[in-house]
Amino acid sequence: MAMQAAEGTRDFLPDEAAFWLHFKETAFSVFARYGYVPIETPIFEQTDLFVRGIGEATDVVSKEMFTAVSGENLKRLIDGGTIKSKSRLSLRPEGTAGVVRAVAQHDLVPQGGAPAKLMYAGPMFRAERPQKGRQRQFNQVGVECLGAEEPTIDAEAIIMLMRFYETIGIPRESMRLLINSMGCEKCRPAYRELVRSYMNEHADELCETCMTRAEINPLRAFDCKNEGCAHVMESAPKISDHLCPDCREHYEAVKTYLDAAGVAYEEDYKLVRGLDYYTRTVFEVQVDNGMGSQNAIGGGGRYDKLVEEVGGRPTPGLGFALGYERCALALQAAGVEFPRAQRCDLFVACVDDSVHAEAFSLVQAFRDAGQSADMDHQKRSLKSQFKLADKLNASMVAILGPDELSEGKVKVRNMTSHAERLVDLAAVKAILAKFSSEGAVLTPEQMREVLTEVE
Template sequence: MAIQSPEGTRDLLPDEAKFWAHFKAVAADIFGRYGYLPIETPLFEQTELFVRGIGEATDVVSKEMFTAISGQNLQTLLDGGSIKAKSRLSLRPEGTAGVVRAVVQHDLVPQGAQPAKLMYAGPMFRAERPQKGRQRQFNQVGIECLGAEEPSVDAEGIIMLMRFYAAIGIPVESTRLLVNSMGCEACRPAYREAVRAFMAEHAGELCEECNRRAEINPLRAFDCKNPGCAAVMEGAPKITDHLCDDCRAHYEAVKAYLDGAGLAYVEDSKLVRGLDYYTRTVFEVQVTEGMGSQNAIGGGGRYDKLAQEVGGRPTPGFGWALGYERCVLALEAAGRAFPPAARCDFFVACVDDSVRAEAFSLVQAMRDAGFAGEMDHQHRSLKSQFKLADKLDAAQVAVLGPDELAEGKVKVRNMQTHEERLADLAATKALLARLSAEPQGFEPPSIDEVFGA
């Protein structure tokens, strides 16, 4: 049996791989207008980073992380030994912790400096049960802003994300933006105790996992997918009733900025997100139709204590991530399709093998000049070459034969109109040579102009 891709992973075939590149390019363009610059962090980090940053009680850390270990260290563990903390590595389950670690390690936000605005795109890894829209290796695009605590940063980031969704083709009317505040270290402890007390009163109605969460982090119970638990937690105390004055003012300011931008949103007091590092603003974007229960396509919030958790100085932060695979499902639900990856401006056909060297030379000259093109590499008949050109959706076919070469000509057929003409081969190649000397990024002439039309 042929080896298959690992469970929970999938191949991005050419059409989708090209769309993924386009997806990232649109993100870089839009986020760049807001001052966000790219950063690349390792695919794996010290496990302690995620334990301290995300939270040991979260499902991500306690159940879903993939451990990366060398053969030598594995043997040490099997022999009953121990390995150093720096050798305990995990594949990144999300992007924020690694970016914050990089900001702290490289001191990207010195005292009094401008905020560091960073964006990333790439694969993340979680050992979840594979299902549609939820893979063990998945792609995320995200942003992090470190060094500013103003509510305008939160609102700006949310607005930027919604602008991206519209630009990539997800209809605004098919999305729903949920917002909430999770408070801070001044007001959240009392709220957490209120939720814990509520859960204790309803312990018999909650699942075993939620009762365990009640002792470690009761707010995680709001994430439980058990319908019975969800029904119970509907009656739990609301965080918005327990916010301190500063958190309430911050939350009201975020909403005022969103209102000013004309962005519709829904306040959801049960929205807590799945990671322990969030403070104050949290939000989530959902698709309202066509995706069932797996309808979240992005979200995030503020994390003003995370830099300290990973060993840095106090540095406020805000960020979010969107799931590429979820966005693809949203696009499909909206009737969008990937554009074909292949682009073929021209095809050079050979009447016989005697002209193959000249055809090869012409193809290279066209490519050097900025055009995408192909030729036959399997000694097909001329008729089969035209079929191949049609399959590749070539705009023009240049036919080279002994008679044409003897006259210094090349026959050119427009594949849409089927009109044919003879072009001067020497003049065509001279023009291509001039075009190939131009700097990258110039606008080349049309393929018709190259062949003297």
């Protein structure tokens, strides 16, 4: 049987791989305008980092993490032994915990220092049931801001996220921005008890999972997808009615900044996000068209206690992550097409074998001058070479034959207009050599000028 990709994973073929690269570069370009810089963290971390940071009661930790075990440790477990805590490793299910660990470990926010604004992109892993918009290996782009607790940071991140979506091509009218406040350590404990009491009063109407959550983190019941549970939780106490004065002031300030920026939003008191580390502001962006049941394309919030949870000094934080695969579905629903990965500025076609050496030299000259160039390497017919040029999306084709070469000429065809002309081969090579020697890059426009104006 032919081998296939593991369930819940998929290959990015060239066109989509090129778009994923464009997606990341666009995100980083937008985020850089707000002062964010890149960071790369390991794909796996100590399991305890996710247990302490994300929360043991979350589905992510309790059900969905992939644990990585070395061959030696696997043998030790099979033999009835145990492995050390530092050797218990898991593939990252999300990006925040690893970035926060790196900030604490390397002291990227020294006492009294400026906030660390960090952005990242890469694969995450969760053992979920695969479905449309949900993979076991999926890709996220995210940001984390550590060291600032002002509401301007919250509003700035939300605005930045919406600006990115619009830049990448998701129509603003197709998106819904939901916001909420989850309170802080002053007001949330009492609110959690209110929710727990409410859930106990309606225990016979809630699923077993929700009642388990009631003992550990009752707020997670707001995120239950069971229709019966959702109906019950509609009448649960609202966090907005139980915020302390500081949290209420912070939340109102965030909304004021969003209003001033013209960013439309909906307040959703049931929005709790999926991870336990959030405090105060939380937000989520949803798209209904083309998404199925998984309609969230990104979100995040504030996590002012997370750095302490992973062993760092008290440091406020805020971040968000957006899922590439779900964004791609939203873009497709909006009619956005992925660009073709294959792009060739110049294809050199050979009339016969006698000109291969000259064709190879010309291709290299264009590459050294910064252009994408290619030629046939399988001795195809001239007709087949033009088909290959079309497949490579070549903008120009240089046709080399014995007659042209004996005159020091090369025939050039514009593949859009199909116009042809003979140009001087030595003059073309001289221009390319000048660019190459100066370390300059020939632009596509300059290339077209070279191939159409040189006599």
